[in-house]
Amino acid sequence: MRPSTEPQPRIPGIALPPEPLIRFENVSKNWGTNHVLKSLNFDVAPGEKVSIIGPSGSGKTTILRILMTLETPSEGKVIVDGDTLWDVTRGQKVRETRQLRETRKKIGMVFQQFNLFPHMTAMENIIEAPIHVLGMGKAEARERAAELLNLVGLGKHMNHTPPQLSGGQQQRVAIARALAMRPKVLLFDEPTSALDPELIGEVLNVIRNLAHTTDMTMLMVTHEMRFAEEISDRVVMFDNGAAVESGPPAQIFKNPQQERTRSFLRAVLQH
Known part of the structure; x- marks a missing residue:
């Protein structure tokens, strides 16, 4: 049974858990007869680092695309930082609204490409x-961009165009670009999948630094299992449009409770 979303009474001397920064309530996404997400209930706490793993086609990236408003849910409700991003009932059409645009500004994304x-x-x-x-004023924006380029190790490359940069350097610029919007939530959609193997480490190092040194909420879809184990507060296993298992990295990778999780990890970790 899903916990009640009604406000809890405050008890003196006892701190209540924070409200989720991201909440999916009974969210479905269908393309015709293909049910990509199936009545998904999924929360992410403020500052939490969550990795989503699972086979291709399990609905992982669709979660990020809904948060980025690149996809519209077929049904359900999505709340970000207390504001409704989507609220869709069966057959209802969704219109672009000012609130949707303002809420969307709180979210940054680093894409595969x-x-x-x-x-x-x-x-x-x-x-x-x-x-x-x-x-933002141009001078302030340039100052912020210079700080971020230094953060991702590219301060000396600020005047280079993408064709002059390696794939790993381009992805680090993309991370800096997402951070420039000062998002509360940063999404990563398999950020190393388009990179040559020798360039993956430099991008993972930047993400690792963000995970370990900031309180930013991070949600990452990844096939880098060992990296997910290292940086995550929680790992969620997805399959066939649903969350199969969720828990701390030590549980998911060392003692998974579900056979589907065990079979998936056996397949991906043997390579």
């Missing part, structure tokens, strides 16, 4: 959205 503007420098790629979406 880097999606950088090839004709712009690394600096220009990073300042574009803060200036035009947040209304």
